[in-house]
Amino acid sequence: MAAAVANGLKKEQTRPNKCAVISGPTNPMVTPLLTDLYQFTMAYSYWKAGKHDERAVFDLYFRKNPFGGEYTIFAGLEECIKFIAHFKLTEDEIAFIRSSLPPTCEGAFYGYLRGINCSDVEIYSIPEGSVVFPKVPLMRIEGPIAVVQLLETAFVNLINYASLVTTNAARHRFVAGKSKLLLEFGLRRAQGPDGGISASKYCYMGGFDATSNVAAGKLFGIPLRGTHSHAFVSSFLSPDEITDKSLKHHDGSSVCKDFVSLVKTWLNKLKGSRILGGIFSETNQSELAAFTSYGLAFPGSFLALVDTYDVMRSGVPNFCAVALALNDLGYRAVGIRLDSGDLAYQSCEARKFFQTIEKEFGVSGFGKMSITASNDLNEETLDALNKQGHEVDSFGIGTHLVTCYAQPSLGVVFKLVEINNQPRIKLSEDVTKVSIPCKKRCFRLYGKEGYPLVDIMAGENEPPPKIKNEKTYLPLRRLGNDVLNNWSKCGRIT
Ligand SMILES: Nc1ncnc2c1ncn2[C@@H]1O[C@H](COP(=O)(O)OP(=O)(O)OP(=O)(O)O)[C@@H](O)[C@H]1O
Ligand SMILES: O=P(O)(O)OC[C@H]1O[C@H](OP(=O)(O)OP(=O)(O)O)[C@H](O)[C@@H]1O
Ligand SMILES: O=C(O)c1cccnc1
Ligand SMILES: [Mg+2]
Numbered sequence: 375m376a377a378a379v380a381n382g383l384k385k386e387q388t389r390p391n392k393c394a395v396i397s398g399p400t401n402p403m404v405t406p407l408l409t410d411l412y413q414f415t416m417a418y419s420y421w422k423a424g425k426h427d428e429r430a431v432f433d434l435y436f437r438k439n440p441f442g443g444e445y446t447i448f449a450g451l452e453e454c455i456k457f458i459a460h461f462k463l464t465e466d467e468i469a470f471i472r473s474s475l476p477p478t479c480e481g482a483f484y485g486y487l488r489g490i491n492c493s494d495v496e497i498y499s500i501p502e503g504s505v506v507f508p509k510v511p512l513m514r515i516e517g518p519i520a521v522v523q524l525l526e527t528a529f530v531n532l533i534n535y536a537s538l539v540t541t542n543a544a545r546h547r548f549v550a551g552k553s554k555l556l557l558e559f560g561l562r563r564a565q566g567p568d569g570g571i572s573a574s575k576y577c578y579m580g581g582f583d584a585t586s587n588v589a590a591g592k593l594f595g596i597p598l599r600g601t602h603s604h605a606f607v608s609s610f611l612s613p614d615e616i617t618d619k620s621l622k623h624h625d626g627s628s629v630c631k632d633f634v635s636l637v638k639t640w641l642n643k644l645k646g647s648r649i650l651g652g653i654f655s656e657t658n659q660s661e662l663a664a665f666t667s668y669g670l671a672f673p674g675s676f677l678a679l680v681d682t683y684d685v686m687r688s689g690v691p692n693f694c695a696v697a698l699a700l701n702d703l704g705y706r707a708v709g710i711r712l713d714s715g716d717l718a719y720q721s722c723e724a725r726k727f728f729q730t731i732e733k734e735f736g737v738s739g740f741g742k743m744s745i746t747a748s749n750d751l752n753e754e755t756l757d758a759l760n761k762q763g764h765e766v767d768s769f770g771i772g773t774h775l776v777t778c779y780a781q782p783s784l785g786v787v788f789k790l791v792e793i794n795n796q797p798r799i800k801l802s803e804d805v806t807k808v809s810i811p812c813k814k815r816c817f818r819l820y821g822k823e824g825y826p827l828v829d830i831m832a833g834e835n836e837p838p839p840k841i842k843n844e845k846t847y848l849p850l851r852r853l854g855n856d857v858l859n860n861w862s863k864c865g866r867i868t
Contacts, residue, residue: 427518
């Protein structure tokens, strides 16, 4: 696909012959019928009035930053491009439109629908993954008015949630800090299958490190991560259930015939420790059996959910016994997950336990065991944890992240700003809803330090803003030429 910078926005070439390599939309439900009925009734009326080919210009933008915040991350562009690259009504779809419009509609209209594609549509866009602000067009869509209106609903749909959830993910990343591992665990709580797949894609774009969503891993190449559930722990009764107890040494040099006994030996050593023995006595045997089994299954990546019974009196000591047994055989355990209770306090207690083991038993690196936290986390709980002080290395976040619990929609709009080179405006008593007419050129001014100061919109034929004082403003860069410092490389917030 050819791309050229024009008017501050990036032009995406949309002629189908040049788009042969673009695959279709990720979601096969994204078809020309994924629109509101009124786009087809208007298309008929434009066609009947002979207006359908008039050249129209629409701006796609939003009016207010979400989550009470100061910025938005633009996302969803790739899916819009995939949509228009393949935009063509099938015979089946045309028959359905015919059955949905009044029988008085002339048959020739359906011949017109049969012939339309997006070869006369031009899109100008800010790059996906950019930091953007209200009212500045994210995309400008130019083309025959009837065709462009048929794109409106799908475009707004594809940009709205994508930008909202990417922004939500970026905000979670900002609060968590760069050094934390952020895992998206939202599939089960997302708004249906498309919500789940889109959330995984755009949370990754917004700065999450991995997802638990296997389908998203396959579709987009997003790293997959996961732990195990409480059901796994409570499904076991006792270590006697484990029949295959043998485990090969990591270097393949020997085989431990009874890994279960090795784990029990370590648990007894921990109990006998002057410091650790004071924290716990008998641990839960169902949990010990589950952890031992998981350790046998994944000796090189052992991670255990430790809050099924009692974090400090059972989960953490049981985990440590298995981790130490694995360590004897040359394996390094990954860590624990906490999924209830006071996550700040428990993470600090678990860290102390790990550090004591490192000191007392001379197991180097044991104190740095990874701690993952989950359970209804959101920006506020992450902030509260930071303020209290915690020892969490990694956060698993689901419901609040993917459902955008704090704000369910971004309010993206698609407004006519010009037709046949004539400006158009929508008036409203609510001034925030008055549209800004004309094709625009958009500029982002950068300060001396290279940070963006302000976005400016000018008419297409107006001269670019002048830099009055070289010392105040660094070179003017057009929107779309570059993404912002520290924010996005290759469209992904890191
Ligand atoms: N130290 C903390 N400071 C602030 N919020 C916390 C802290 N620790 C946990 N939370 C949050 O408090 C809430 C605890 O929720 P709730 O009491 O329903 O869970 P729980 O009883 O601990 O666990 P569950 O019911 O899932 O077994 C969660 O939203 C969690 O993210
Ligand atoms: O809390 P979220 O941010 O949505 O993250 C995903 C949650 O999903 C899992 O358990 P699930 O919530 O299904 O069970 P639970 O309600 O018993 O914790 C996991 O243990 C997390 O708690
Ligand atoms: O892998 C996990 O721990 C996980 C995945 C989805 C939801 N909750 C937890
Ligand atoms: Mg939960």
